[in-house]
Amino acid sequence: MVGQEKDKKSEDQCALCNATANSRCGGCSKVSYCTKEHQKKHWKIHKGECCAWKVCESTSLGRYLTAVRDIKAGEVILRERPILLTPPKVTPAICLGCYREFNTDPEEQVQREYVEPRPCPKCGWPMCQNDECINSPEHAAECAIAEARGGAVIRDFNVDHPVYRSIGILRVLGLKDRHPDKYQKLLNLQSHSEKQRLEDAKAADSSSLHSNAAALGRFGGEYPEQRSEIERDKVVTVKVVRGFFQRKDVDEDTILNLISIIETNGHEIPIPNARGHINRRLIGVYNNTSFLEHNCKPNCVKTFDMADKAIVIRSAVPIKKGTNLSISYVDPLWGTNDRCNFLQMTKYFTCKCTRCRDPTELGAHVSSLRCQSLKCCEKTGLESLVIPEDPFAPEKDWVCIACKETYPVGYVSSIVNKIGKDMDELHEKFGDIPAIEEFVKKSSKFLSPFHFYLLEMKVELAQLYGRTPDEPILALAPRKLLRKIQLCEELLIVLNKIYPGYNRLRGIITYELQAAVCTLSKMKFAAGEIPLDKHLDELMQCGKWMTEVIKVLGWEPENSIEKQRADGAAQDLQLLKSMVLSIQGDQNEGAQPSTSMDDMDNSPDRESFIEEVF
Numbered sequence: 140m141v142g143q144e145k146d147k148k149s150e151d152q153c154a155l156c157n158a159t160a161n162s163r164c165g166g167c168s169k170v171s172y173c174t175k176e177h178q179k180k181h182w183k184i185h186k187g188e189c190c191a192w193k194v195c196e197s198t199s200l201g202r203y204l205t206a207v208r209d210i211k212a213g214e215v216i217l218r219e220r221p222i223l224l225t226p227p228k229v230t231p232a233i234c235l236g237c238y239r240e241f242n243t244d245p246e247e248q249v250q251r252e253y254v255e256p257r258p259c260p261k262c263g264w265p266m267c268q269n270d271e272c273i274n275s276p277e278h279a280a281e282c283a284i285a286e287a288r289g290g291a292v293i294r295d296f297n298v299d300h301p302v303y304r305s306i307g308i309l310r311v312l313g314l315k316d317r318h319p320d321k322y323q324k325l326l327n328l329q330s331h332s333e334k335q336r337l338e339d340a341k342a343a344d345s346s347s348l349h350s351n352a353a354a355l356g357r358f359g360g361e362y363p364e365q366r367s368e369i370e371r372d373k374v375v376t377v378k379v380v381r382g383f384f385q386r387k388d389v390d391e392d393t394i395l396n397l398i399s400i401i402e403t404n405g406h407e408i409p410i411p412n413a414r415g416h417i418n419r420r421l422i423g424v425y426n427n428t429s430f431l432e433h434n435c436k437p438n439c440v441k442t443f444d445m446a447d448k449a450i451v452i453r454s455a456v457p458i459k460k461g462t463n464l465s466i467s468y469v470d471p472l473w474g475t476n477d478r479c480n481f482l483q484m485t486k487y488f489t490c491k492c493t494r495c496r497d498p499t500e501l502g503a504h505v506s507s508l509r510c511q512s513l514k515c516c517e518k519t520g521l522e523s524l525v526i527p528e529d530p531f532a533p534e535k536d537w538v539c540i541a542c543k544e545t546y547p548v549g550y551v552s553s554i555v556n557k558i559g560k561d562m563d564e565l566h567e568k569f570g571d572i573p574a575i576e577e578f579v580k581k582s583s584k585f586l587s588p589f590h591f592y593l594l595e596m597k598v599e600l601a602q603l604y605g606r607t608p609d610e611p612i613l614a615l616a617p618r619k620l621l622r623k624i625q626l627c628e629e630l631l632i633v634l635n636k637i638y639p640g641y642n643r644l645r646g647i648i649t650y651e652l653q654a655a656v657c658t659l660s661k662m663k664f665a666a667g668e669i670p671l672d673k674h675l676d677e678l679m680q681c682g683k684w685m686t687e688v689i690k691v692l693g694w695e696p697e698n699s700i701e702k703q704r705a706d707g708a709a710q711d712l713q714l715l716k717s718m719v720l721s722i723q724g725d726q727n728e729g730a731q732p733s734t735s736m737d738d739m740d741n742s743p744d745r746e747s748f749i750e751e752v753f
């Protein structure tokens with residue numbers, strides 16, 4: 140499935156009958172046909188391999204992918220294995236085959252799934268007890284280099300080890316000898332080492348960041364420190380490769396270039412353990428996926444296959460031919476300031492997408508404050524929101540949309556900082572619903588209802604209600620079920636604006652929504668508060684949501700919490716179908732049910748539901 144490669148032979152011969160062909164498939168340009176009719180006949184076979192994209196290039200984006208045909212929501216657009224797998228930059232000692240952490244305490248090993256280390260017989264590097272890890276092709280590169288220098292020994296397993304930062308570089312050097320084709324692909328990827336050199340030179344003043352005038356975001360004050368940390372990391376990596384591993388043949392510029400390629404193109408792969416907790420993370424670098432551009436309102440989503448660590452790119456929404464394909468390099472729930480600063484610092488570009496250019500963030504108001512003018516609130520209720528005059532000029536004032544009252548940027552940053560500190564304290568009381576609700580209530584006086592701080596807490600609350608051991612969903616009071624529903628509905632409204640279509644977060648929130656609506660509906664029906672028709676309608680709606688959850692969360696890795704939710708939703712859907720059928724059966728005694736739950740997956744009703752949602 141390589142979009143830009145053309146198959147010379149198939150240009151001349153019809154893919155169906157081998158006759159001379161003169162017209163290429165307009166989708167992928169990879170196969171040709173003698174007649175339109177043969178193209179139509181061959182489509183059943185070809186559609187599975189007809190590549191949906193091609194690589195283009197522009198001065199502002201560099202290389203990017205564009206759709207060569209209309210793409211439906213949820214289609215797999217690209218699936219590929221990594222060229223390179225490497226541990227994250229900051230890691231304690233881990234096995235370089237399975238990437239599990241070490242710990243010699245037997246109790247910890249069971250609880251946190253740590254493994255006991257033993258030295259690799261060839262290089263001495265600590266590995267787990269599994270021979271497969273010691274002999275894994277990934278470990279071969281650093282193993283050979285470490286063996287050549289007389290071995291590598293690590294004694295302290297519980298601290299972050301700088302020596303692991305060099306693994307990615309050692310593995311690329313290994314590719315050069317063992318897989319020159321992969322090495323070439325990797326070298327062909329975007330590097331920003333030149334820009335990095337310039338940026339690092341002025342690291343201390345951090346003036347290249349989107350906003351240094353004020354810490355307007357979640358991580359505002361931390362960026363200068365992070366920048367110098369990045370710089371220190373690079374110096375350490377060069378020293379470790381050239382000094383500790385004695386690879387003096389590799390010059391500093393080459394190492395810096397490789398570091399930049401990995402940073403610019405690497406994807407974090409979260410690996411769930413048997414209980415669904417993410418206790419390992421890896422960095423994967425992929426070839427074609429690397430050409431996907433960033434957009435703060437992306438039209439594609441990524442997931443990973445744990446078996447071969449392949450990345451799978453799917454369309455989140457229907458995509459028209461000629462549209463650029465994009466993923467988000469950052470958390471879409473972050474505000475503009477954080478997104479832009481992060482992208483500038485790690486990927487060296489200023490995002491100019493529609494969301495970044497719009498001070499209201501497409502009407503989602505993820506960074507907006509509430510106007511504090513009494514007159515304004517009296518006139519417009521609580522809807523008056525304060526937005527930046529110009530999102531690309533951080534030193535400029537903010538202004539109320541309704542009354543035009545201006546607010547100095549210093550005022551805005553003091554509010555954001557204060558609430559940020561309160562939230563840090565709140566994080567220490569993880570799972571405390573009343574404390575989070577209190578925070579939401581207090582901060583809502585100053586922040587837009589969908590401000591990034593409130594979004595974070597509302598996502599947490601939506602998942603906490605009905606999921607705590609002392610208050611499972613069936614024991615939740617109607618008032619709390621209603622609150623859960625309200626939170627989910629609010630969140631879905633925001634997602635529709637800034638992160639539309641199929642994605643993991645929508646799946647999680649939809650899962651919570653259907654659980655609450657279903658439980659409340661059953662409660663109300665049992666208490667005689669709603670008629671049967673309404674109850675059935677609500678259950679049907681829940682069935683549609685469940686179908687959505689099964690699809691979207693079903694893309695997530697085996698064992699992951701999300702996949703467990705998808706499996707749970709599949710079981711619940713079966714129960715729901717039987718329940719609806721039995722209620723309808725009781726009702727109609729022999730008559731055909733008016734709406735069949737079996738049709739739910741593909742019925743026109745469902746189609747219109749999808750259209751409604753996207």
Ligand SMILES: C[S@@+](CC[C@H](N)C(=O)[O-])C[C@H]1O[C@@H](n2cnc3c(N)ncnc32)[C@H](O)[C@@H]1O
Binds near residue numbers: 328429486489490
């Ligand atoms: C993973 S690479 C994407 C492919 C890259 N354009 C290339 O030519 O290889 C990431 C880099 O692409 C560029 N890029 C991606 N999205 C962009 C955007 N929305 N605006 C400007 N540059 C972008 C930036 O230079 C970024 O560091």
